[in-house]
Amino acid sequence: MSMTMGRSPANPSAPAGRPLLEVNDLKKHFPIKAGFFGGKTGNVYAVDGVTFHINKGETLSLVGESGCGKSTVGKTLLRLYNPTDGQVVLDGQRIDDLSEGKLRPVRRRIGVVFQDPFSSLNPRMRVRDLLAEPIRNYGLAKNGADLQARLDKLMDTVRLPRDAVNRFPHEFSGGQRQRICIARALAGEPELIICDEAVSALDVSVKAQIVNLLQDLQKDLGLALLFISHDLAIVEHMTHRVAVMYLGKIVEIAPKRSLFAAPKHPYTEALLSAVPVPSPGQARKRIILKGDVPSPIKPPKGCRFHTRCPYAFDRCRVDEPRLQQTSPEHWSACHLHDLPAAENPLARDTVLYS
Amino acid sequence: MALLEVDNLQTHFRTPDGGVNRAVDGLSFSVEAGETVAIVGESGCGKSVTSMSILRLIPEPPGKIAGQIRFNGKNLLEMSDREMRAIRGNEISMIFQEPMTSLNPVLSIGNQIGEALVLHQGLSKREAEAKAVEMLTLVGIPAPDKRVKEYPHQLSGGMRQRVMIAIALACNPKLLIADEPTTALDVTIQAQILDLMRDLKHRVGAAIVLITHDLGVVAEVAERVIVMYAGRKVEEAPVGELFNNPKHPYTKGLLGAVPKLGSSLTGESTRLAEIPGLVPSLKNKIQGCVFAGRCPEATELCREINPALELKAPRHQAACHYATKEAVAA
Numbered sequence: 001m002s003m004t005m006g007r008s009p010a011n012p013s014a015p016a017g018r019p020l021l022e023v024n025d026l027k028k029h030f031p032i033k034a035g036f037f038g039g040k041t042g043n044v045y046a047v048d049g050v051t052f053h054i055n056k057g058e059t060l061s062l063v064g065e066s067g068c069g070k071s072t073v074g075k076t077l078l079r080l081y082n083p084t085d086g087q088v089v090l091d092g093q094r095i096d097d098l099s100e101g102k103l104r105p106v107r108r109r110i111g112v113v114f115q116d117p118f119s120s121l122n123p124r125m126r127v128r129d130l131l132a133e134p135i136r137n138y139g140l141a142k143n144g145a146d147l148q149a150r151l152d153k154l155m156d157t158v159r160l161p162r163d164a165v166n167r168f169p170h171e172f173s174g175g176q177r178q179r180i181c182i183a184r185a186l187a188g189e190p191e192l193i194i195c196d197e198a199v200s201a202l203d204v205s206v207k208a209q210i211v212n213l214l215q216d217l218q219k220d221l222g223l224a225l226l227f228i229s230h231d232l233a234i235v236e237h238m239t240h241r242v243a244v245m246y247l248g249k250i251v252e253i254a255p256k257r258s259l260f261a262a263p264k265h266p267y268t269e270a271l272l273s274a275v276p277v278p279s280p281g282q283a284r285k286r287i288i289l290k291g292d293v294p295s296p297i298k299p300p301k302g303c304r305f306h307t308r309c310p311y312a313f314d315r316c317r318v319d320e321p322r323l324q325q326t327s328p329e330h331w332s333a334c335h336l337h338d339l340p341a342a343e344n345p346l347a348r349d350t351v352l353y354s
Numbered sequence: 355m356a357l358l359e360v361d362n363l364q365t366h367f368r369t370p371d372g373g374v375n376r377a378v379d380g381l382s383f384s385v386e387a388g389e390t391v392a393i394v395g396e397s398g399c400g401k402s403v404t405s406m407s408i409l410r411l412i413p414e415p416p417g418k419i420a421g422q423i424r425f426n427g428k429n430l431l432e433m434s435d436r437e438m439r440a441i442r443g444n445e446i447s448m449i450f451q452e453p454m455t456s457l458n459p460v461l462s463i464g465n466q467i468g469e470a471l472v473l474h475q476g477l478s479k480r481e482a483e484a485k486a487v488e489m490l491t492l493v494g495i496p497a498p499d500k501r502v503k504e505y506p507h508q509l510s511g512g513m514r515q516r517v518m519i520a521i522a523l524a525c526n527p528k529l530l531i532a533d534e535p536t537t538a539l540d541v542t543i544q545a546q547i548l549d550l551m552r553d554l555k556h557r558v559g560a561a562i563v564l565i566t567h568d569l570g571v572v573a574e575v576a577e578r579v580i581v582m583y584a585g586r587k588v589e590e591a592p593v594g595e596l597f598n599n600p601k602h603p604y605t606k607g608l609l610g611a612v613p614k615l616g617s618s619l620t621g622e623s624t625r626l627a628e629i630p631g632l633v634p635s636l637k638n639k640i641q642g643c644v645f646a647g648r649c650p651e652a653t654e655l656c657r658e659i660n661p662a663l664e665l666k667a668p669r670h671q672a673a674c675h676y677a678t679k680e681a682v683a684a
Binding site: 065066089104153173174203204205206207208211212215232234236237241256257260261270271272273274275277278279281286288289292293328339 | 510546611631
């Protein structure tokens with residue numbers, strides 16, 4: 001098939017069966033323009049070669065710090081940005097180079113929930129219109145009664161009262177608004193929902209409600225989720241697999257258990273050790289990374305993490321590591337795994353925290 | 355005598371429609387010298403308003419502060435504006451959440467750190483700049499003599515928060531109020547800042563009132579915790595006691611609603627505890643317990659009578675009719 005014959009190498013971590021979504025060597029560079037004539041002076045390498053897949057009904061989490069490119073990946077998948085390079089394959093169909101017209105039916109299959117429920121709903125539209133818009137747009141409702149039935153069902157699914165459809169967004173609390181956003185994402189009957197920091201802006205008790213709702217929806221509707229987040233505890237709670245991003249690249253991708261038990265990349269290890277744990281008095285080994293994330297305009301040569309990595313050695317400064325398999329389904333981009341096990345500080349299966 | 359004693363603090367706001375918003379409604383607590391006390395709660399529970407009230411940063415009107423806030427025995431609410439200015443940034447200082455918006459973009463870092471020193475300690479500009487370099491070194495900013503001449507936009511988020519801390523500590527305050535100091539930061543940067551705060555506490559010896567919604571941060575930094583809900587204190591206990599033996603249903607709910615790192619390895623339950631419903635509106639005087647509307651164990655008694663804060667275990671207060679009481683030494 002032509003789609004597997006692209007410029008990019010075959011997706012190494014993809015399973016034998018056909019995944020719902022396959023992303024191969026995706027790149028998104030933003031040009032920097034400066035000066036009177038707006039000439040291009042450089043690029044922001046926001047996403048620089050990202051490869052992963054999501055199976056049907058699976059949750060893959062994309063974690064990393066601000067500026068690592070995780071949101072850009074989400075937006076590029078949705079074609080809110082046009083990719084610079086690479087392939088996005090949804091259910092066997094390449095969608096990264098489709099024209100606007102051909103993209104429309106594909107957009108129905110991918111829903112999205114953004115971080116801020118206050119700015120992502122049009123304040124002048126009633127909930128009814130907010131939810132009916134995608135249904136009409138994709139021509140899903142056969143008639144008025146069908147539309148009403150769909151609205152009722154959506155409101156039931158997100159556990160809001162049916163008569164709330166006549167109200168405006170400002171009449172709802174943050175958690176309720178996020179439910180409306182989820183209902184809107186579900187309106188097109190998607191197979192994949194991209195949650196871009198969907199619970200980050202919510203309060204603790206409301207966050208738990210939304211997390212539970214998303215998990216229930218996944219179970220009931222067989223949805224696949226791409227869960228973009230910086231909150232590792234929430235990610236661990238709800239995901240199947242995790243991909244860790246740093247400066248536009250995936251540095252580690254693994255099933256949840258394997259990753260949280262024994263991370264195989266120094267960045268993941270530091271990230272996990274930095275999370276404050278709500279159990280006072282628990283002594284943990286904490287790795288405090290020095291300095292800040294380098295600029296994605298001029299990413300460091302060699303391994304992008306070498307400027308902050310506590311284990312960096314000469315090779316890391318010149319040679320960029322590729323993702324390599326450390327155990328079944330567990331991939332990590334780190335040169336340490338080429339060393340003999342005795343010299344590799346990450347070659348252990350022990351748990352970092354109890 | 356405690357360093358800070360807040361006694362029946364009530365901060366109310368008049369709303370445009372003529373009503374009253376009871377943001378803080380009868381809060382009492384104290385902070386000893388050198389102690390770290392955390393105030394936790396969800397948005398709208400009044401924790402930030404409390405901190406603003408202590409420094410009298412609430413505009414009056416529409417705000418109205420009643421009760422007593424005694425700092426070293428003197429009531430801050432009775433002080434003149436002039437006396438208050440001598441305390442702000444000098445004996446009590448504050449770290450705000452947003453390092454991006456709380457620094458002045460058109461003044462150099464050195465200028466902003468030095469401002470308080472010139473004002474409160476009468477240093478000359480040159481002395482103040484030398485001290486600013488010293489402060490930047492203290493908070494771990496590399497090349498401080500260069501940085502001191504830079505402007506906020508030239509610094510990263512974590513660096514800006516370090517500058518905020520340097521400003522707050524410049525005059526050796528006795529009390530530092532940190533309002534969500536790490537919320538806007540990434541985890542690895544948050545770890546740096548928390549580490550810095552712990553380290554500085556040992557060196558500088560200031561008492562800290564830490565305002566946060568992140569229970570993980572509380573567990574790592576605080577010695578004593580106050581849980582606020584809808585403008586009232588519902589529970590207070592030493593940090594270990596609060597996490598291991600929460601008495602108030604709201605605290606229990608909060609603790610159950612946060613997943614713990616490592617949950618996938620211990621195979622803990624796959625569902626988070628939810629607190630049903632919403633925070634009540636503060637516009638009406640709440641009859642009975644503030645949490646009754648969302649509490650799984652609420653009864654008629656809870657809806658009618660507001661439970662008083664009682665000692666339920668040594669140094670452990672909770673405002674709940676049904677919280678189990680353990681032997682409390684008189």
